[in-house]
Amino acid sequence: MWLAVVGLAWCAVxxxxxxxxxxxxxxxGNLLTVYNSTPDxxxxxxxxxxxxxxxxxxxxxxxxxxxxxxxxxxxxYGRRFDFKAAQIKAVQLKAxxxxxxxxxLDKTFQVSGLAGALGGKK
Numbered sequence: 312m313w314l315a316v317v318g319l320a321w322c323a324v325x326x327x328x329x330x331x332x333x334x335x336x337x338x339x340g341n342l343l344t345v346y347n348s349t350p351d352x353x354x355x356x357x358x359x360x361x362x363x364x365x366x367x368x369x370x371x372x373x374x375x376x377x378x379x380x381x382x383x384x385x386x387x388y389g390r391r392f393d394f395k396a397a398q399i400k401a402v403q404l405k406a407x408x409x410x411x412x413x414x415x416l417d418k419t420f421q422v423s424g425l426a427g428a429l430g431g432k433k
Contacts, residue, residue, distance in 0.1 A: 336402050336418040337406035338381075341394045345377040345404060361400050362385045362390040368388055371406070 332348035343360075347353055353371045364384035372379045381399075384392040404416040 334418075335416050337405060338399065338402070338418075341381045343379050343381060343402065345371060345379075347371045347373060347375055347377075349373060351408050353408065356404065356406040358384075359401075359403045359405075360392055361397070362403075363387070 333346045335346050335348070337344045337346070343358070345356075345358065350373050352373050354369065356368045356371055356377070358366050358368075358379070358382060363386040365386070366379050366384050368377055368379075381392050381394045384390075400420055402418040404414070406414040407412060
């Protein structure tokens, strides 16, 4: 009986510590972290900031993370994203699963200033 109680207590502690998986796309200052909490590898990964700026990685392994400073994102004309001068409006990830199915993750941000407060153009 005592062993069963200890076993249940251990399961309760493990469940409490696990918690929900983190958001897949997280920004912390100038650093973007991508969490792949799925059991599948993501390949041919493209990550876009504000639709124009992109970074590419071949793979984000299952249950791992990928980190990239925002100043490594580059647009088609070779200009880098300027974190100090530009506002981040959206982040999008596109990748492929092992079976060929596509993964698309979007993170949008609220519009700041009067446009955000008054519901202006986005």
